Amino acid sequence: QKEVEQNSGPLSVPEGAIASLNCTYSDRGSQSFFWYRQYSGKSPELIMFIYSNGDKEDGRFTAQLNKASQYVSLLIRDSQPSDSATYLCAARRGSNYQLIWGAGTKLIIKP
Amino acid sequence: GAVVSQHPSWVICKSGTSVKIECRSLDFQATTMFWYRQFPKQSLMLMATSNEGSKATYEQGVEKDKFLINHASLTLSTLTVTSAHPEDSSFYICSARASGSPWTQYFGPGTRLLVL
Numbered sequence: 001q002k003e004v005e006q007n008s009g010p011l012s013v014p015e016g017a018i019a020s021l022n023c024t025y026s027d028r029g030s031q032s033f034f035w036y037r038q039y040s041g042k043s044p045e046l047i048m049f050i051y052s053n054g055d056k057e058d059g060r061f062t063a064q065l066n067k068a069s070q071y072v073s074l075l076i077r078d079s080q081p082s083d084s085a086t087y088l089c090a091a092r093r094g095s096n097y098q099l100i101w102g103a104g105t106k107l108i109i110k111p
Numbered sequence: 112g113a114v115v116s117q118h119p120s121w122v123i124c125k126s127g128t129s130v131k132i133e134c135r136s137l138d139f140q141a142t143t144m145f146w147y148r149q150f151p152k153q154s155l156m157l158m159a160t161s162n163e164g165s166k167a168t169y170e171q172g173v174e175k176d177k178f179l180i181n182h183a184s185l186t187l188s189t190l191t192v193t194s195a196h197p198e199d200s201s202f203y204i205c206s207a208r209a210s211g212s213p214w215t216q217y218f219g220p221g222t223r224l225l226v227l
Contacts, residue, residue: 034215034216036218042220042221043204043218043219043220043221044155044204044218045218046215046216046217046218049215088154088155097143097208097216098145098157098160099145099157099216101154101155101157102154103153103154104154
């Protein structure tokens with residue numbers, strides 16, 4: 001079992017709809033979780049992080065964390081074609097702040 | 112803020128040569144830098160973690176004598192791929208964690224290496 005799991009997709013969502021990206025983790029000791037977006041051929045860029053149970057909103061993005069279910073999600077409202085990318089979920093471990101990465105979910109927003 | 116640069120962005124070299132990649136934090140001090148490798152259509156693979164002034168910690172399966180990492184200052188880390196071979200061709204990305212900021216890693220733009 002991978003420590004951080006994501007559905008590889010692709011996930012196809014019509015423009016203007018809500019895109020829902022999911023991630024599960026196996027280590028209950030994981031303390032904080034990160035969502036990064038990676039465009040093809042580019043390096044990852046941070047969207048947001050979350051470390052408390054519940055929802056955290058930032059513009060069109062909402063991260064949700066459920067530690068009991070070991071589940072993290074990212075919602076993108078009013079999806080735009082420019083949101084088409086691979087979304088990487090990561091969990092922080094250890095005192096050296098290493099991140100454990102999921103394989104990423106490819107999101108396609110169809111105009 | 113939190114800008115990380117990498118140089119070069121592209122490098123093509125002959126098999127057997129060594130290539131040095133620089134990673135700089137431009138507007139913050141990076142206590143910890145991470146080096147990743149990413150093959151096409153695959154996720155990030157952490158190669159090593161380096162703290163300023165100390166030896167890098169390599170992930171299992173990564174040859175420390177082949178991938179030399181130096182983190183000589185709080186703003187600069189270098190990765191040297193020694194005696195590069197075609198199978199080392201990949202996208203190398205560094206990230207940096209700011210001093211006093213436990214939460215996030217800021218990524219450089221990456222270096223694409225092609226070994227002929």
